[in-house]
Amino acid sequence: MALSGKDLLTRLPPVRGRLQAGAPLGPMTWFRVGGPAEVLFRPADEEDLAAFLAGCPADVPVTVIGVASNLLVRDGGVPGVTIRLGGPFAEVAVEGTSVTAGAGALDLTVALTAQQHGLGGLEFLSGIPGTIGGAVRMNAGAYGGEVVDVITDARGIDRQGRTHIYDRDALHLTYRHCGVPDDVIFTRATFQGRPEDGSVVKARIDAIQQARADSQPVRARTGGSTFANPEGHKAWQLIDAAGCRGLAIGGAQVSEKHCNFLLNLGDATAADIESLGETVRRRVRETSGVELRWEIRRIGLPLPGEVAP
Known part of the structure; x- marks a missing residue:
């Protein structure tokens, strides 16, 4: 129903x-x-x-x-x-070397806004397809940078409607993890940039954008990086070694271009995609003994008669 x-x-x-x-x-x-x-x-x-x-x-x-x-x-x-x-959660403001962004602001927008104000250090955000709220929640990182490297504080509202300010240490950020309770909704965050020639920063952003286009299926229906890198390993290498490159279930497929990406070929269901991901996890576990952890967030219920993995 x-x-x-x-x-x-x-x-x-x-x-x-x-x-x-x-x-x-x-x-x-x-x-x-x-x-x-x-x-x-x-x-x-x-x-x-x-x-x-x-x-x-x-x-x-x-x-x-x-x-x-x-x-x-x-x-x-x-x-x-x-x-x-x-709306207002997507606004970005710069004061001195500090960049404050609403949780709904695109990571790319934050990187470009910093660049336009002559600030470097945030360009890695241009390689993360998402918003600041999610970036803080998972300590997102790419191309040599992570949120923990540049964040100064974040503001959030808990399930009881109370507002909290968390400084960098109170966020307890580790690899793809934030220690703030899950019921807290981040509404904004402030990052520390560094004065730098805008054209130099823009060149680095352009290089990141080109590297993404060259190595990832950025124009496909995908959810970005599917699994976190286990300690000492790269997820894509484990998936490739397990023979999963190009593997398909229903309308879902492991990307041929970057096998830590799952694709909707056009008629996939969420069940197809999740089942494919679980199949990849099982094959990697069987071939390498390594347990892959989902980086993609999965929410909601299966259809009646289906069982979520």
């Missing part, structure tokens, strides 16, 4: 933003698969988000998404309220 959300709407507090029952989520994701949100909430601003969380019944699940570049929504949809941050 599809998640309609109409009954849930009657239990939710009033908002200044937008509440939508049964909102399709698949078209929002880079994989272009998945079921609906029972209710989708687009808050007007931080105050609207905090008031909503404070008034939302404790038994209602709350999930937050960005541009869904590293997200797989299961075919049965997402129960409860799915929150998507846009």
Whole structure:
């Protein structure tokens, strides 16, 4: 049975933003698969988000998404309220050598804004397809940099609607992990840049963009890097050695170009993609003894009769 959300709407507090029952989520994701949100909430601003969380019944699940570049929504949809941050959450401001970005700001936009103000050190963000909220939550990194290297603090709102400021140490950032409780929704973060000639920084951003295009299936329906690199290994090498390059299940395929990417060839379901990922994990475990950990976030329920791995 599809998640309609109409009954849930009657239990939710009033908002200044937008509440939508049964909102399709698949078209929002880079994989272009998945079921609906029972209710989708687009808050007007931080105050609207905090008031909503404070008034939302404790038994209602709350999930937050960005541009869904590293997200797989299961075919049965997402129960409860799915929150998507846009509008004022996508703003970026520069003061001196500090760059403050809303959680909904694209990582690439933050890197380019810093460059336009003559600041270097943040260009690695241009190689991460996502938003700042997700980047902080997973300590995203690429091309020699990680969020932990440049972040000074982050602001977040917990499930009770309380606002918190976390300095770098309080975030407890490690490889692809943040130690802040999962129920905290990051709303903004501040990063430290360094004065540098903008043209030099732009050249590095251009080089990163070209390297991505050369090595990754950036124009395909994909969710980005699928598995985190295990300590001492590269995930793609383990996947390749396990004979999984080009492996397909239904409409999903392991990329021939970069085998740590899963592709929707056009008619894949979320179940196809997740099953393919689990098959890759099993083959890698059998051939190398290494357990791959999903880097892609998987949310929601399978369709009736299906079992999520």
